[in-house]
Amino acid sequence: DAGITQSPRHKVTETGTPVTLRCHQTENHRYMYWYRQDPGHGLRLIHYSYGVKDTDKGEVSDGYSVSRSKTEDFLLTLESATSSQTSVYFCAIRPGVSGTDTQYFGPGTRLTVL
């Protein structure tokens, strides 16, 4: 258990509404990631963070923004949710600075946009 929690675990929302997903870690690791998982696509990186207030885009960042004001929290915001953002969202952390370090994943948030 890498001490990662995600909230909410399930959410149903309507098109056009803003949504914020939270990832919380208890270990003060520097690197945090947001992925989305869709059938046939594996996991795709949305945004990542390499420290407080230091974030950058991944391969599928359009329509998403992130913030990291504290080491332990990494927030993912859908400014105006669309049905194409229906997905399962996973947060991950990576301990240490070595490139071989494993990423540890949270339990996921299932988001449905109607």
Added chain:
Amino acid sequence: AQSVTQLGSHVSVSEGALVLLRCNYSSSVPPYLFWYVQYPNQGLQLLLKYTSAATLVKGINGFEAEFKKSETSFHLTKPSAHMSDAAEYFCAVKSFNRDDKIIFGKGTRLHILP
């Protein structure tokens, strides 16, 4: 750029039979490779990783994988399948870009037949 290809989105094996899940990678530098497992409604869990040490890597739950540079492969095997092995398996390669992300394959769902 790094990438992985998993052959077969679904694989079925009988309980007690050999499990073989195929993964081929593409990398311009010596790769770091991973296998993750995802049980239903859970996050991803690391099975094993290759980081340029021994080419035969042993992981949890009796799984192992062999790095073959000549074949650019990192296939996952287990001598005898158990019902509890039914899950989705993801091969992944580490990115050597600034984001240090993990690039996932599209996954292989393993079905165990009684």
